[in-house]
Amino acid sequence: MSEPSTYDPRTTGLGPDNALAPGPGGTALAARAAELDRADPLAAVRDRFTMDDTVYLDGNSLGALPTGVLPRLSEVVTREWGELRIRSWEESGWWTAPERIGDRIAPLIGAAPGQVVVGDSTSVNVFKALVAAVRMAPHGRDEILVDAATFPTDGYIAQSAARLTGRTVRAVAAAEIAAEAGARTAVALVNHVDYRTGRLHDLRGVTAALHRAGALAVWDLCHSAGALPVSLDADEVDLAVGCTYKYLNGGPGAPAYLYVRRELQPGFDSPLPGWNSHADPFGMAPGYEPADGAARGRIGTPEILSLLALDAALDVWDGVAVSEVRVKSLGLTDFFLDCVAALAPAGSVEVVTPVAHAARGSQVSLSCAGAAEVMRELTARGVVGDFRRPDVLRFGFTPLYTRYADALRAATVLAAVLEGTA
Template sequence: MSETTPGGADLAARAAALDTADPLAKLRDRFALPDGLVYLDGNSLGALPAAVPGAVEDVVRRQWGELLIRSWDESGWWTAPERIGDLIAPLIGAAPGQVTVGDSTSVNLFKALVGAARLAAPGRTRMLVDATTFPTDGYIAASAARLTGLEVVPVDPSDAAAHLTDTTAVVLLNHVDYRTGRLHDLPALTRAAHASGALVVWDLCHSAGALPVGLDAHDVDLAVGCTYKYLNGGPGAPAYIYVAQRHQGAFDSPLPGWNSHVEPFAMTPEYEPAQGAARTRVGTPDILSMLALEAALGAWEGVDVADVRAKSLALTDFFLECVAAYVPEGAVEPVTPAPHAERGSQVSLRTANARAVMTELIARGVIGDFRAPDVLRFGFTPLYVSFADAERAARTLGHIFG
């Protein structure tokens, strides 16, 4: 395959021009990326922010090695879950005091679903659950439903509003579908849930850090998300949970731990929850990974999520254009919606022998990922992915099929 489309446009030259004009291009220097590699898997694991290794070394050598237990106070370990939550808050459209960092997404989802069920009006019996959700969300929802006596009703998110009734207690939806990259209408679906008297829990794993979310603006009740994808917190980085301020006083966590006690060091046998977001805590914070995340979030300094969204859409548009130019017709089928209002920050392509194709792409220095049975996924993280990366990825894909 040549670098020129049949129509004569030089896509490589266009990519260079787009990168020159890109106001976010300089942010790539905030990350430690291997030379010569196109990394389009930030929707699974974000790249390493350059500030993280030094920060982790300080945590290990000085804060732990020298200060020892004094670091709970002197280094701010004790307040890290809420402090780092407040760093994430503006990236998901939340005011301070509503986001707590800690535990995994699965654990936080369990807290959110059971907590939402306990907040729901009496007599409601159903939990609507995104039928296309990441499997763990389904497993957790089923367990939460058993605990709270609710019936799980699987729904297609695009049709969820039609299934809402006065028996619906809780709705669990993904903001972006992990397979297809489809973006669901958070504002409209939240309004519909509230109109039926239900509470809504949103999974933001594939949207936070890639596009505006607007939790407060859209009156979302609860939300959870991971930090190792577009937020670049590192493998297994702690997740977060959002509980809207209006619900915090009545939020009844199914996992009350000593860390969420109003007086954790009183060691009393009776449990009394802390006020505010701290009542979502459970056990001792995972300090090493949490403070690595705090350093990673420094890469967002001065960044407007609206600008990130604009670049994300431009990148995915350009990539799809390049795929159409370089890849033989019929070799791949885009499954990510074309309309911007329905697209997250990834492009998924369906093709035969997808696993082998992705293996070959990776061997040629283009890293995306594969989802069974036939989907190639390419995640576009605007903080460090360039238009040249998008052009090279599509051109390499064309070479494989050519």
């Protein structure tokens, strides 16, 4: 991201190395939260979700349930499946759902229509993207670069793709990939936002550096899509993948998506060709001929129930600008850091997430002693985040339904728990 940071650690109680120093107290925080919530242009969007009194700060793992999903699934099950049955593949648009829903996701990741297909898991799509990228890379390039701090599955998949294609994997810190890419590099797999720390990486700059080195870029957008602006087309990204059950609120196990830049689609050679990506799927020919466009990313029969649940969930984005989501995300995380600095016992936690806006996703990660037990106690008191070994508390802020009052309550409860464990 290119916006300058307006977040000054001197005003939040952050001491050297992001350790929390004593804050001025929380007496004005409630009034500040109330004012921020009154001025929030996205406040009404919360009503599009099924929410309760729990402070839910785990939307970076599983998004909340949009209210429109249950009635839509009821219609799909009772009418489209129950009454129309096989006719729904054509009459209810089931067959074209992967591309149609992909086109709904496209604006959220800065892509024009016809470049995103929905289906399979993120892991499967990472495999398809990596192997296809290696096959498209210039001859003689024998190296796949992988973000050293990547979500483990991405690394496992990269190793498998390397074995399949006769390449080797080299793990490199995400911040160093641009400098490390060279004449041996076929492709790099990079996370846009680090799942553990919440650090936001430079998608545009790294992609440009890879291209200068003659390599391709595959980006994992799981922790950025739906939380901040992504510009795949403008930044000339080659391929990208992402899940839909986090900030896109598609539900547990919702299908992932695959982006293939239009110029690369004719050369996209999937390692998992299936009848759904055949140019003539019902011709049942023994030889494989790939379809045109994004459909090349399909494999087998689409996951219709979860696909259509995702389709309904995407309705919450009607009239919502991702730029406004980003402004609120930064506002929420700034405010939460302020609250923690003011309320938590001095020295009890350390901020893992970068302070600068340009390097921050939509979560705040804190390190503390006994983090697993702290998170269990937070959950018992109605504040839900999650724990990552060995000592990280993760709090994901989903601007579509998280309030500033929620951020204050979370920090207040966290401070009380830390006081009890000090």
